[in-house]
Amino acid sequence: MKTMMVLSALCFLSLSLSAQDKVVDPKVTASVTEIVTHYLDLKNALANDNGGDAAAAGKEVVISLSKVDKSLLTSTQKKAYSDLADDAKENAEHIGENGGKIEHQREHFELLSKDVYDLVKTFGGGQPLYKDFCPMYGDKGGAWLSETKEIKNPYFGKKMLKCGSVKEEIK
Amino acid sequence: MIGIKKILAGMLIVFMAIQFIRPARNENGQAFSADAPNNFDIPENILTILKRSCFDCHSNNTRYPWYAHIQPIGWLVAKDIKDGKAKLNFGELGDLSPRRKATKLQEMKNRIKDGTMPLPGYIFLHRDARLSKADTELILEWIEDVDRIGKVLLKL
Secondary structure, three states: OHHHHHHHHHHHHHHHHHHHHHOOOHHHHHHHHHHHHHHHHHHHHHHOOOHHHHHHHHHHHHHHHOOOOHHHOOHHHHHHHHHHHHHHHHHHHHHHHOOOOHHHHHHHHHHHHHHHHHHHHHHOOOOOEEEEEEOOOOOOOEEEEEOOOOOOOOOOHHHOOOOOEEEEEEO | OHHHHHHHHHHHHHHHHHOOOOOOOOEOOOOOOOOOOOOOOOOHHHHHHHHHHOHHHHOOEOOOOHHHHOOOHHHHHHHHHHHHHHHOOOOOHHHOOHHHHHHHHHHHHHHHHHOOOOOHHHHHHOHHHOOOHHHHHHHHHHHHHHHHHHHHHHOO
């Protein structure tokens, strides 16, 4: 009986812990919203084939990533955030440094898109977003996030601006 | 005339003095082995190329040339190693999450394609570290393979 009680107490504890991890401080979500805003600027610059604007937006992404107040995160959240943010930072830095090489920027944008998608899924994006996918990019296609339902492909720009479709609506 | 002699003597003293300020050496004494738990699974032929051309700045073991023991050259070498390891350390690549590995490999691919890595200054001094066309192709192919597998795992 005693062990049962201990076990159920432990069970309850672990449940309440994971529930706690699902609650995200609104200030964190607000910071993630800022990251997403700059990510979307970057996405639009790439869709316009503008490497210079993409580089500028990439630098803004880097700055906004450092603004998240990590003291508001639980330890599990902190771990998830660090992995995502470290990766996003590195990708955004490369985009920021390679204004003259838009294909490099796009390759890092693909990885950054995955990071930002997971950030939004974990911490909230603060706005409705669409996950788009274009099967023509690279070996197995590339995904990105957009604020509009209309497809504007950041991987091809005007070469194939309409390639892709909405795969998911994120609210 | 005496002025110039004094200046030269002064410079010599400074030069001798700075020889005593030696940066810590980047050597952990452990041979890199691709199947060590912390390391990344790298095939032998790729590992040979990486060891020769990349590991001096991107691992925990540098092969120091003789002039790296003369200051201030040693300081410059130490800085390159520090910067290099901060960006990519093959000795610790295995510790990273699949997401981080994918990003590191992507950057590696771009740098090699661009010819910005290995650093032109480094190649100038280490002729043997230059990547031949065949080396480049082998590495890029390997990255593509790893990347494909990695991205499937990541569901990118």
